Amino acid sequence: MTWLQRFAVGCAVLGIAPLATGQENPRALAREIYSDLVGIQSTASHGGSAEIAKYAARRLVEAGFSEQDVQVVGPNPAAVGVLARFRGRGEREPVLVLAHLDVVEALPEHWSTPPFELVEKDGFFYGRGTADNKAGAAALLANFIRLKREGFEPSRDFILMLTGDEETDMNSAAYFANEKRDLIDAAFAFNTDGGMVESSNGKPLAFVVQAAEKVYLTMRLEVTNSGGHSSRPRADNAIYELAEALLRLRAHQFPVSLNDATRNYFDQAAQFYEPEMAAAMRALAEGRASETDIARLDSSVQLRTLMRTTCVATQLEAGHAENALPQMAAATVNCRILPQESPDEIVATVRRVLANDAVRVTVPYAAIASPPTPLTPDAMAPVRKIAAEVFPGVPVFAEMGAGATDALYLRNVGIRTYGVSGLAEETDDIRHHGRDERVRVEAFYDCVEFWYRLLRAL
Numbered sequence: 275m276t277w278l279q280r281f282a283v284g285c286a287v288l289g290i291a292p293l294a295t296g297q298e299n300p301r302a303l304a305r306e307i308y309s310d311l312v313g314i315q316s317t318a319s320h321g322g323s324a325e326i327a328k329y330a331a332r333r334l335v336e337a338g339f340s341e342q343d344v345q346v347v348g349p350n351p352a353a354v355g356v357l358a359r360f361r362g363r364g365e366r367e368p369v370l371v372l373a374h375l376d377v378v379e380a381l382p383e384h385w386s387t388p389p390f391e392l393v394e395k396d397g398f399f400y401g402r403g404t405a406d407n408k409a410g411a412a413a414l415l416a417n418f419i420r421l422k423r424e425g426f427e428p429s430r431d432f433i434l435m436l437t438g439d440e441e442t443d444m445n446s447a448a449y450f451a452n453e454k455r456d457l458i459d460a461a462f463a464f465n466t467d468g469g470m471v472e473s474s475n476g477k478p479l480a481f482v483v484q485a486a487e488k489v490y491l492t493m494r495l496e497v498t499n500s501g502g503h504s505s506r507p508r509a510d511n512a513i514y515e516l517a518e519a520l521l522r523l524r525a526h527q528f529p530v531s532l533n534d535a536t537r538n539y540f541d542q543a544a545q546f547y548e549p550e551m552a553a554a555m556r557a558l559a560e561g562r563a564s565e566t567d568i569a570r571l572d573s574s575v576q577l578r579t580l581m582r583t584t585c586v587a588t589q590l591e592a593g594h595a596e597n598a599l600p601q602m603a604a605a606t607v608n609c610r611i612l613p614q615e616s617p618d619e620i621v622a623t624v625r626r627v628l629a630n631d632a633v634r635v636t637v638p639y640a641a642i643a644s645p646p647t648p649l650t651p652d653a654m655a656p657v658r659k660i661a662a663e664v665f666p667g668v669p670v671f672a673e674m675g676a677g678a679t680d681a682l683y684l685r686n687v688g689i690r691t692y693g694v695s696g697l698a699e700e701t702d703d704i705r706h707h708g709r710d711e712r713v714r715v716e717a718f719y720d721c722v723e724f725w726y727r728l729l730r731a732l
């Protein structure tokens with residue numbers, strides 16, 4: 275089941291349709307925008323999003339959006355984003371759609387095509403960001419432009435949020451969420467950088483909606499000691515005390531807990547696992563898992579991390595000379611907390627598990643809470659309907675991401691956010707952040723079509 279083991283991948287994208295009703299072929303429009311976006315090097319080392327944000331805003335204004343409805347704003351010039359409003363009849367609360375414009379660095383000498391150029395080859399589009407996340411950005415932009423040109427009047431406003439530094443600091447998303455909260459207020463949000471249409475050899479297998487992300491928390495554990503000469507060892511020793519505490523942490527299992535996203539995942543993804551594991555997954559989703567079921571689920575790293583908070587030692591430093599007793603020993607512990615749990619309580623649990631007051635536990639920077647998004651019909655019903663049209667027969671289900679996206683900041687300020695990409699990606703060949711990043715040509719156009727239909731359905 276390797277195609278499901280891509281749990282750690284956090285990003286996604288979009289697509290368009292066969293023929294057009296607009297003034298030009300929508301496939302050609304989407305491809306032109308996709309090509310332009312990939313062609314602008316929006317890496318941190320190259321001025322970040324400054325140029326690409328201006329490009330996106332210019333395309334929207336040229337398509338007929340008023341200048342007041344298209345803002346290029348951000349916390350700093352390299353992390354500017356675009357905030358655009360497609361005005362509707364105001365019959366319902368707005369819907370927010372988002373993508374990020376920046377990309378991870380790419381070294382041309384490691385690539386078989388020029389990374390900052392959209393190259394079509396062997397049925398794929400190659401280029402940095404083709405998957406993460408410029409297909410999504412292109413699909414949203416192209417469809418905003420197409421719908422505007424078609425004179426479409428939605429029943430509600432659509433808000434487009436293109437962020438500038440998702441791959442590095444996420445200051446852009448934090449800025450929009452905290453400083454422009456009134457302008458992005460929406461019933462819910464769809465993030466093209468989350469979720470995925472999981473595919474194998476071009477065949478879509480599952481339409482996955484990202485409805486939660488684990489919360490990231492780092493702790494420092496430190497033991498200090500008066501030290502001394504190594505020829506005169508004593509019972510108290512900073513390294514041994516720290517090591518013993520870490521072994522107690524290793525032995526600790528955080529409790530099993532589900533949220534809407536993971537409950538849905540265990541139930542629906544079960545069909546892709548072997549019978550015994552599938553039975554255990556369904557039993558867990560239905561709240562009747564036995565100890566044997568839990569042990570079976572725990573044997574899979576992927577499934578264990580979906581049902582438990584984890585904390586693991588990642589770094590060590592200790593001692594100052596080979597012939598001296600250590601005056602200090604410290605460890606870094608990185609936790610990935612289930613989003614329905616309290617980070618403060620996890621810190622308290624770790625202190626209790628270490629069982630030694632001499633081990634000082636500190637949290638260098640606060641965790642950012644990211645409450646799980648409930649799978650409510652207002653958002654999920656249109657996604658299911660359009661997914662069934664564009665990807666017939668493919669099951670739709672939720673997942674929880676292990677890494678953070680811009681959705682973190684939206685969830686943090688109370689906007690329900692669904693990671694919906696509409697982009698089919700080969701789950702055993704994910705190249706996000708890597709070399710020769712690519713997307714199937716037809717997957718891109720399907721993604722554009724998916725967003726066209728979804729926006730109309732909303």
Ligand SMILES: [Zn+2]
Nearest residue numbers: 285406407467
């Ligand atoms: Zn991304």
